[in-house]
Amino acid sequence: MIYSYTQISQYLRCPRLYRYRYLDGWQEKDTRASMIFGRCFEKALAAYFQGEDCVSALFKEWNVYKDAPLDYGKTDSWDRMLHQGTQLLHLFVQENRVCVSRPLQDLQTKIIRSLPNANEFIAYVDAIGEIDGAPYLIDWKTTTSRYVDEPEGLWALDPQLICYSWMSGIHNVAMVVFVRKKLPEIQYLKTSIGDEQLKEYGHLVETTIQQIESGSFPSHSGIRFPMNGCTSCSHLGLCLNNQQLIESGLIRRPGAHELDWLDQLAD
């Protein structure tokens, strides 16, 4: 079996959700404008590091979806997102804090790690480069609101950054967050992951895979207040046996064993 960060984190969130998605083949319909825009924006960043016009690249990528029936957030529209993305690209170029000197090798880098029992773990790292002159493994994010950056050191607890550090052996990791708001902002959230954390994450992966392979998929319904994990779960329709919810949000791919979900970006 091949595992990924998204798989492990989805199992830890709710094993039933994992079963729906990876064993039964129920996938979310890819109509979220914010998610698709994020992918277009990453391609524009790649164009920038390859010495091309990143604003034109963003327009070209995003233009493909101009008339597509996407689900936009309350304050979002195709034009507004393009405008915000363009502003953020200009700001990124102007701030000039990130350098990826080998874009062909160090953007969307695939890393494979062997696990016991002939299993493998795979990750696609957004970028390996420098921030403010120091080497970092970098994950890009696009969002409509700032990421919380206090108390100091908080980002050393981020499981995705820990996972990428565990996969790559690079201790210095960072999220570069492009905040789509009235006054565009870029956050450079840098941290360092310690050896003990890497060991713990390896252990977490191992025990999670053991549970998956033992066929244990209980539901962790998360019904509690004020937060309720089920209300934001893409697979709620299946748990409620609500056909309308299923049809509006999911599509069943009989070939659940196919590996196209591996490079999906979990925001």
Ligand code: SF4
């Ligand atoms: S709706 Fe709740 S119980 Fe059902 S899969 Fe989603 S998180 Fe799990």
